[in-house]
Amino acid sequence: xxxxxxxxxxxxxxxxxxxxxxxxxxxxxxxxxxxxxxxxxxxxxxxxxxxxxxxxxxxxxxxxxxxxxxxxxxxxxxxxxxxxxxxxxxxxxxxxxxxxxxxxxxxxxxxxxxxxxxxxxxxxxxxxxxxxxxxxxxxxxxxxxxxxxxxxxxxxxxxxx
Ligand SMILES: [Zn+2]
Ligand SMILES: [Zn+2]
Numbered sequence: 001x002x003x004x005x006x007x008x009x010x011x012x013x014x015x016x017x018x019x020x021x022x023x024x025x026x027x028x029x030x031x032x033x034x035x036x037x038x039x040x041x042x043x044x045x046x047x048x049x050x051x052x053x054x055x056x057x058x059x060x061x062x063x064x065x066x067x068x069x070x071x072x073x074x075x076x077x078x079x080x081x082x083x084x085x086x087x088x089x090x091x092x093x094x095x096x097x098x099x100x101x102x103x104x105x106x107x108x109x110x111x112x113x114x115x116x117x118x119x120x121x122x123x124x125x126x127x128x129x130x131x132x133x134x135x136x137x138x139x140x141x142x143x144x145x146x147x148x149x150x151x152x153x154x155x156x157x158x159x160x161x
Contacts, residue, residue, distance in 0.1 A: 003016065004017050004102065005054075007100060009076070013053070014053075024042065025109050027114055041099075043095045045096075051096065060073065071086075083096075130142075
């Protein structure tokens, strides 16, 4: 098990969680593509007792999942960052959105669910040209694996969209 922590983009909502880092998964479903506004979502299931909201109060949107069951999607009402999904009633398990985790570079997914809905170009992304920032300079090789030396995190620098 591994302790992680994270926050939404504006910082109003912060959390801590204890997760199994071998259970990180990618979800390619159409609903995750839309709600995350990107190609896929990275998440992990965490029990309620292993998830702690430290500050802020997420807004909740209840969707109807492909199964027909309602699903509560929690996000920051100020900055729009998706935080987790859970049952609107029991709330025993949370599907934590790991793009918000400070340790996200160490959390490598081990399975892809709803793979039939994956965007078709994803399998070719490794051969796509890589540039640093938005400048067009060649980028260094892909990020190192956990335990290897890596470049400092420059995530919060600059004016990227
Ligand atoms: Zn926020
Ligand atoms: Zn999904």
